[in-house]
Amino acid sequence: MQIYSSTLIIDKQSALPVYIQLANQLMGLIKAGTLKASHKLPGTRQLAALLGLHRKTVIRAYDELLAQGWLQSYTGSGTFVAAHLPMTKPQSLLKNKPDAAKVAGFGIKAASFLQRKIADLNIELHLDDGFPDMRIAPVLDISRAYRTQLVTGNPYSKLGYADPKGSEWLRTELAAYLNITRGLRITPANILIVRGTIMGLHLTCAGLLEPGDTVVAAEPGWAGAEANFLQAGANLLKIAVDEHGMDVERLDEICAKQKVRLVYVTSHHHYPTTVALRPDRRIRLLELAQKHGFIIFEDDYDYDFHYQNKPLMPLAGADDAGMVLYCGAFSKSISPAIRVGYLVGPENVIEYLAQLRRAIDRQGDSMLENAMAELLQNGIIQRHLRKSLKLYRQRRDIFCGLMNGYLKNYVQFQVPDGGMAVWTQFDAAIDLTQLAQSALKKGLYFQGENSPATPNFTRLGFASSTPDELERSVQILAKLLVI
DSSP states (O other): OHHHHHHOOOOTTSSSOHHHHHHHHHHHHHHTTSSOTTOBOOOHHHHHHHHTOOHHHHHHHHHHHHHHTSEEEETTTEEEEOTTSOOOOOOOTTSOOOOTTTSOSSOOOOOGGGOOOOOOOOSSEEEOSSOOOGGGSOHHHHHHHHHHHHHSSOHHHHSSOOOTTOOHHHHHHHHHHHHHHHOOOOOGGGEEEESSHHHHHHHHHHHHOOTTOEEEEEESOOHHHHHHHHHTTOEEEEEEEETTEEOHHHHHHHHHHSOOOEEEEOOSSOTTTOOOOOHHHHHHHHHHHHHHTOEEEEEOTTTTOBOSSSOOOOGGGGOSSSOEEEEEETTTTTOTTOOOEEEEOOHHHHHHHHHHHHHHOSOOOHHHHHHHHHHHHTTHHHHHHHHHHHHHHHHHHHHHHHHHHHSTTTEEEOOOSBSSEEEEEEOTTSOHHHHHHHHHHTTEEEOOOOOTTSTTEEEEEOTTSOHHHHHHHHHHHHHHHHO
């Protein structure tokens, strides 16, 4: 009986029922080999007295293990560890072993490109990567439309399985909206609803890339896209970006030497520099796609926010050969929590990627998708974007003025024509990582880690902060730099 008195510990204050605690601990002794196959357990009265429990509690624990096949009971003989269990070598309960909840018993390949920090933005001040201001999101309209979808209509169709391509209503509204605002020529059959740009990119990589395929992207670029290319086993090549965007003639040189499967571009506002791909380069890029047969993945993450003039039309609008996959999301224009995006492409590609999407994510949030369709149909999203455009333009001007006033001796930047962040270079004598750490202690977050290809550059987002917050943020940086 000593093994039971020393190893079975019951916590009567625990939310877990006592009989489950007892059953689990007995199961653990059997798994560890401490209680071998065919070992006879104490009678229920005897064990109950030993542990200070009611006999019915022990009976329930035994019944649980009998039902699961760990124990066997014979009338008149007692209760035994099941004879069919394999023999295991007893293991010391005090032996130091890795915590199975923390460390798996099997190996994993931890790729360095997947180890990306998640920014903690739960602080008052932040010059982030270029996020929208969630405080102005039309949350009441979204919640009202979402509730309408939940409580009206046929529950079987509303709450059941739906098309993996996404809500037909949303795809219809999106097709009309994108045709008007982006100059596309599409129907709902050209749209796959995804949970965000990253999902559209992942599906493209999983479905259209083979290990060893060559993918070309800009340098500097977005780590999220690069992680997907590398995870797919692609050979990733980088092309420099200048003040007019990606060097497409360099791309032509690469294509002359090797087969390129996909080119990733953020043509409207290149990430992270915010420069636009010049019109002649856009035309040339489409020509090269037809000439060399590569896919263009056009990530148009912040199309709606261009301040100098009307936004440049996407490459997809001028694509007559079916070479462009165009992707955008409401997460960048409304809120990251609104996980609704769209991947636009030729019908056969969308059909194929929808089949792939079904294998990993049966469908999206039908209620949210239909709610977004209602807001598009009623013009609420359009009004929100017009309001945001005006507000973010004002904040851009205020922020750039503050930087010129407080930080002109420490930073260089170009006022961006669009987007929600300023691509900023700090003086070479400044340790940007240390500055970011010091700012965080003062209650200000900004991204201080930068690429070797762009030393002492970082994105300083302005859209998500009020003028007062922007001024306080810049003042914190100014004080730290003076010190």
